[in-house]
Every structure is written in structure tokens, then in C-alpha cells.
Amino acid sequence: MQSTPVEHDAHPPIPLLLGALLLVMFLAALDQTIVSTALPTIVSDLGGLRWLSWVVTAYLLASTVVVPLYGKFGDLYGRKRVLQVAIVLFLAGSVLCGMAQNMTELVLLRALQGLGGGGLMVVAMAAVGDVIPPAERGRYQGLFGGVFGLATVVGPLIGGFLVEHLSWRWIFYINLPLGLLALVVIGSVFRPHVARVKHVIDYFGAFFLTLTLSCVVLLTSLGGNLLPWASLDVLCLALFCLIGLFGFIYEQRRAVEPIMPLHLFRHRTFVLAGLIGFIVGVSLFGAVTFLPLYLQVVKNATPTGAGLQMLPLMGGLLVVSAVTGRLISRWGRYRLFPIIGTLLQAIALALLSRLQLDTPTLTMNLYMGLLGAGLGMVMQVLVLAVQNSVEPRHMGVATSGATLFRTIGGTIGVSVFGALFSHTLLARLADSFPAGSAAPVTLSPDQVHALAAPEQQAYLEAFAGAMHGVFLSACAVTCLAFALSWLLREVPLRKAHG
Numbered sequence: 001m002q003s004t005p006v007e008h009d010a011h012p013p014i015p016l017l018l019g020a021l022l023l024v025m026f027l028a029a030l031d032q033t034i035v036s037t038a039l040p041t042i043v044s045d046l047g048g049l050r051w052l053s054w055v056v057t058a059y060l061l062a063s064t065v066v067v068p069l070y071g072k073f074g075d076l077y078g079r080k081r082v083l084q085v086a087i088v089l090f091l092a093g094s095v096l097c098g099m100a101q102n103m104t105e106l107v108l109l110r111a112l113q114g115l116g117g118g119g120l121m122v123v124a125m126a127a128v129g130d131v132i133p134p135a136e137r138g139r140y141q142g143l144f145g146g147v148f149g150l151a152t153v154v155g156p157l158i159g160g161f162l163v164e165h166l167s168w169r170w171i172f173y174i175n176l177p178l179g180l181l182a183l184v185v186i187g188s189v190f191r192p193h194v195a196r197v198k199h200v201i202d203y204f205g206a207f208f209l210t211l212t213l214s215c216v217v218l219l220t221s222l223g224g225n226l227l228p229w230a231s232l233d234v235l236c237l238a239l240f241c242l243i244g245l246f247g248f249i250y251e252q253r254r255a256v257e258p259i260m261p262l263h264l265f266r267h268r269t270f271v272l273a274g275l276i277g278f279i280v281g282v283s284l285f286g287a288v289t290f291l292p293l294y295l296q297v298v299k300n301a302t303p304t305g306a307g308l309q310m311l312p313l314m315g316g317l318l319v320v321s322a323v324t325g326r327l328i329s330r331w332g333r334y335r336l337f338p339i340i341g342t343l344l345q346a347i348a349l350a351l352l353s354r355l356q357l358d359t360p361t362l363t364m365n366l367y368m369g370l371l372g373a374g375l376g377m378v379m380q381v382l383v384l385a386v387q388n389s390v391e392p393r394h395m396g397v398a399t400s401g402a403t404l405f406r407t408i409g410g411t412i413g414v415s416v417f418g419a420l421f422s423h424t425l426l427a428r429l430a431d432s433f434p435a436g437s438a439a440p441v442t443l444s445p446d447q448v449h450a451l452a453a454p455e456q457q458a459y460l461e462a463f464a465g466a467m468h469g470v471f472l473s474a475c476a477v478t479c480l481a482f483a484l485s486w487l488l489r490e491v492p493l494r495k496a497h498g
Helices: 014-033 036-046 054-077 081-098 103-131 133-166 175-189 204-224 232-254 262-266 269-297 305-307 311-330 336-352 361-375 380-388 390-431 453-485
Strands: 003-005 195-197
Touching: 003 232, 014 054, 014 081, 014 103, 014 133, 014 175, 014 269, 036 054, 036 103, 036 133, 036 269, 036 305, 054 081, 054 103, 054 204, 054 390, 081 103, 081 175, 081 336, 133 269, 133 305, 133 311, 204 390, 232 262, 262 269, 269 305, 269 336, 269 361, 269 380, 269 390, 269 453, 311 336, 311 361, 311 380, 336 361, 336 380, 336 453, 380 390, 390 453
Parallel strands: none
Antiparallel strands: 003 195
16 A cells, blocks of 8 residues: 655644534434334335335445445545545435435435445544544544434434424435535535555455345345245345355455455454344344334324334433443443343343233333343444454454444344335235235325224234234344353453554
């Protein structure tokens, strides 16, 4: 790699620039979950129940696969320019999503939005390192972590408010004024104090990673749902998935700068943290996507009300995450927290799988708070464990790798749960309604509660039953994470870098 010095002007106004970068991070993380409370309205408007989960999955998948590339593009062409391109791409996707006329268009445009969103997160984080000295960087990076967590969990609340008072299309249009503000500020005050680095971009690795993840998501969402498992289309997807996987492994062995260096997979803590993080992603995004559906359809909550009733999950995650961080700093030990956290998650998901039509809202809120507390004990601790156990020179790629696993877990989890939910719901509706009568295939709460009493009861029971399968599956997977967390080794926290 070669470095070329870049001239820079006076020190930029940090508070103004930091506010713009935090806004960029907030927008990117927000769009991972803001659509969850809008899904019933979107499906009612555009149709396409079977593609429900893809409104979330398309964004997550696209933003995941471009993360490794954006980091190196920022080094190569300058982070300011790359960040501006990512913001423009994100805003263009947002506007086009708001104009979508059918579910296919919306899913494809969400992928376009995700191509920009993935760059917002990684480049904004890297930009802090360009303008903040190392001694002060920790507290600023902590702000970004907090904003990311906050955006992820308040997304359903904001989405619900916009759907109820404006239109579901405004969950995308709202990005435009905020994104333009960030674009203007960054263009005016961001003057990175860095040397540009000539990277060898691993394009083939990125291609094979994209191919593999795309085929996995398609397999899990289409197989056994829209397509029989033994169909030629599914077999072709499985073949391409294997080709992508072996191609990615081969490319990582020979690439000068691999996306995911294979030597990390000989590192016990990295592998365990990656696997546990993958399952945590499944739990987090599965819960945040499907709980608002239950609240609106079964409990007849408004979109805003559904978002507000997610507050116990949000509060549990944020409060427990902050407390856990302080306790780890005081004790210097972290291994106990993933063990307790995954156990709490499994218990909470098992309780959520037992929700009935008449379950009190307070009881459900307690279950969600317990799930949030479990997530708060695990998410940041896994990243800390990885950073603390690898050599300092591998810290960057190890951290991005651990985060990548969690995002992939969310992508695949939403896809699998979406396929399971829609398949089970349609099957239960077919069983509940007499032959020859049309089962109401809708997710609009208003239409459901306008049905005659017998039909409404049958629909709600089918819906709740489909939701039980989602949370029971998540519980089973989380039990595996609990078992894996016992294998983590306690490595004393380093007192200094290097």
C-alpha cells in the first residue's frame, strides 16, 4: 500500500461536524427498523403478503455486503467524497421508495437505499478517526454506538407516528431534509486530516460474498414457501450458494487485502463472538420486525401505539447496555454477561411464543423488557471481547467482522421468520375457513377488525398461531447461543493499546 499526503486546512468545527456525522449514522440505522410498524399498511396498500419480510431484508442485505468496500473506498478516494456519494445514493433510494407503486418496486428500491445506507455507517465511523485525536476518540465512538442502538430501537415508534399522521411513504421522505442538512454541513466543514492509502480492493471477494448471502436469503425465504424444496429453482440457488461460498474462501486465501482474513477463523473468541452475534442479530431484528405486527393486528393498536409499546424493549436494551458497560469497566471481566444475556433472551422469546389473544399488555411489556435486557448484556460485550483478544493490528478488521456477522444474522433472521410467518398464516387461514370461502389474506388492522365476529376470531387465532412459531424458532436458536457463550474465555481487559 502507498500513502499520499493530503493537504488540509484549519481544524474543523468539531461539534458541528460531529452532529452531522451522528445524523448520518442515525438515518442509516433508523431505516433498518423504521418500516416495521408500517408493514401492515404497506401490505394493505401494495399487496404482496409473501414478500412482507423483504421490505426489511432487502435493505439489510444490500447495506451488509457493501460495508467492507466502503471502508477501503474511503481510504482510496477520501472519506469526504465517498461519504457524500453514499448520502446521495441513500437519499435517491429513499425518495424512490416513497414513490413505489407495487411491492416488487419497493423491495428493489429498498436495496438501492441499502447500498447507500451501508456506506453511511462505516464511513461516518471512520471519519471520526480523521478529525479526533486517539486520546479523545473513545468517548466520541461511544456516542456513535449509542446513536446506532437508539435509532435501531426507536425506528418502530417514529415509523408508527408517520404512518398514522401522514402516510407510510413519509417514512422514506423524512430522510430527505435530514440527509440534505447533513450533506451541506459535511461539505462545508469536513476537512479530514489524513493520508490517503492506496488499497487493493477485493472486488472478487465482494462479488462472491454478495452471491452467497443473496442465495442464502433467497433460499430461506422462497424454499418451502413460494417454491418446493425439490424444485429446480431451489436446487440452482443452492448450487450458486455453494459456488459463492467456495469462491469467497478461495479468494480470501489469495487476495492481497481480503475482506475477511481467514486467519481470524482460527481465533476462538472471534469465531464464538461471530456465531453468538449472528444469533443475537436474528433475535433483535426478528423481534423488532414482528412484534409491531402482533400489536397492531391482534391488540388493535395504532401504528404510533405499537411503536410506544416497544419502549420496554428499547429501554431495557439501552439501560442494561449502559449499566453493563460500567460494570465491565469496574470489574475488568465480561464473560458472565453474554451467558446471562442469552439466557434472558431465550426465556423472553419462550414467553413471547405463549402470547394469547387476551394476554394483558402489561404482561407483554414485561416480556419485551426482559428481551431488551438480554440483548443489552450481549451486543456491545461481544465486540469488546473481540477487540480485547485479537492483536491490535487486527482490531479493525476483527471488529468489522464481528459486526458483519450480527448484521448477516438480522438479514437471514428476518428472511426466515418472514417466510415462516407468511407460510404458517396462509396455511392456518386455509384450515380455518370453509372450502369455497375466501380467507381474508390481509394485514390491515382496520380490515381485520371490520370482519364479522366469527371470521375475525378465526383470523386473529391464525395470526397469533403464526406468530408463536416465529418466537419459538427464535427461542430455539437463542438456546444455541446460550450454549456457545459458555465456551468464551475470560481474557483480562487490556489497560492500554498496543
